Amino acid sequence: MILDGKAFVITGGLGSIGSATASIIVEKGGYAVLFDILPEETAKAKIQAFDQPEKYFYSKTDITNKEIMEASLTSILQQIPKGSLFGAVHCAAVNPNKPWTSKMSDKLEDFETVLKVNAYGTFLVDALVADAINSQYPPLDVFHERVTEERGVIVNLSSVVGHTPPARCLTYGPSKTCVLGITEAAADFLAPSGIRVNSIAPALVVSPLMASGDRMKYFQDAVEGYSMFPRRFTTPPEIAMAIIFLLENSMMNAFHLKVDAGWRQITSWANGIDPRKSVVVE
Template structure:
């Protein structure tokens, strides 16, 4: 599938992986419709520094709100080339960024938050974007015949901790497991209208959020001990290339791609050291 001339919604579009993915798509001739929570003026200042800045469109949107998503998509359809909306790269998510608790019940509020944004938000993005794509084909009714041509592709960002949630991701991990299930179910539901749905699962990606509470040094040691090769943080650009591969290959559907260098994500007690004390901020 060729992306030239097609438009893609990128949620979390001004974040590390979102921005890298948007830039790669634009470099291949696509248009990037960036959804994020930044005020419009700040977003436009940042986009002005991008190459081919005229190929980006920005809309402030809350991924966990159907009204917000539908409003942003309706506005986007009015400014992008007619009929060009083809898919989404869904990167927006939240992580509690708090210490390990002593009681599991202390994580209930965090779990409620991450489920609302990471799980419900993924369903909301997939559903509203798919509806917006299908709105370009008015011949579709409630039970339309299966189409033959490819009409869209959605990529959800999961995580390796969604595949096998470790202790240090008590709420975030299961919320990303939900992303895997939503991806598979959505791929089947949207297949008749020619829309593919896949997920990409990064391991540890270096970011400003990662560089808090001693987490960088903690995870450097974990990667050195338990990754196969290479034993380092993943770059946003490496994730973006995996995302665009799934977009461009029309045979990839309901697929969950790990980009993790074979990291075995265990909670190490090597040397009798309590890992909960080594990195005060883990999840």
Template sequence: MDINGASAIVTGGASGIGAAAARQLAARGAHVVVADLQVERGQALAEEIGGVFAHVDVTRTDDITAAVEQAVRLAPLRAVVNSAGIGFAQRTIGRDGQLESAHSLEAFTKVIAINLIGTFDAVRQTATAMSGNEPDADGCRGAIVNLASVAAFDGQIGQASYSASKGGVVGMTLPVARDLAAAGIRLNTVAPGLIDTPIYGEGPESEAFKAKLGESVLFPRRLGTPDELASMVLECLTNSYMNGEVVRVDGGIRMPPK
């Protein structure tokens, strides 16, 4: 699928994997809407790549609607990357046997709302816009890539909410791809492993911590880069025969319990 001259939306596009995907989309000639809560970073990236910034909280349906409208004004919307998400770690029960120490239900709900429901809302809205596009030679009107995580398959201790949210993204991949097939829209999911993003901080201590984490990767024994993930995202968007698939990009890691 050719994305040159089309518009694209990247949620969570201001940093990390989302920013790398936004840059690679722009390099392919797409008009990119960087959709994020981080205003300064988002605006700076949009200016860098010749795109536009949209202030989007994916738990707010109206924010997503506005970003879709902004993209459609630029050009037909043919590519979407849903990378907005948060992490949270807490054991299901506390060590003291008290309910007050158990996993916060509010936190669990928030993670699901952002990572899973926000992703689905973005899918249904962007796919609706894509359904009005003129099809290409393969009959394709657009493509969507959702970001999950290897935690969907081998979540660690304390990752109940995060794994549940990303497992939901994985679980809806095939049924949603089947739903969208009638409109000529493809949907795939990419599940990253340990990726070197700002979440790990900066400085010597951070670098030492990341190096230690990298030892658990099968090969190469290091953290992945955002560009390596974005490369797979772009492949899923542009390869016309990629559909309904979940692809792990993780250096072969299988996460231990902790």
């Protein structure tokens, strides 16, 4: 699949992974449709500093609100070249950043939040983007017809802690496990429409979120002790290049790609120290 001339919605598009992915899409001749929570003027000022800013489109939106997302997509379809919408890279997510307590039930509020954004938000984005792609073609009876041409591709951002959720990712991990299930179910549902769906699972990524508080310090020992090679945090461009692979390779479908240097997210009790104790954790 060739990216040239194709438009992709990128949620969290002005974040570290989203913007890195957008820049590669634009370099390859595509259009980057950035969905984020920044005010329009702030976002457009940032975009003006990018190479080929005319190939970027922006909409302030809420990935948990169906009506707002539909309005954003309707507006974007009128701005991008006719028939060019080809998919999405869904990066937007939240991760709690609160101290531990000894009660698991204290995490219930966090769990409700991450399920709303990371799980429900993923389902909503996949569904509405797929509907927007299909709106560019004559109606299809998906129960009786199957197209033969490729019409789109969606990449959801999961996490290695979604594959094997450890204690230190008590709520975030299971919310990303939901992303894996949504990806496989959506891939099967959208197959008749010629739309592929994959997920990508980074390990620990250098980002403003990771740099906040003591997060990087908290996970540094885990990276040093349990990564195979290289033993370091991943950079956004490394994740973006893997996303581009999933977009371009038409045989990749219902696939979960880990980009983690072989990290095994083990909760180690070495020296009898509770690894969950830290100034800042999940």
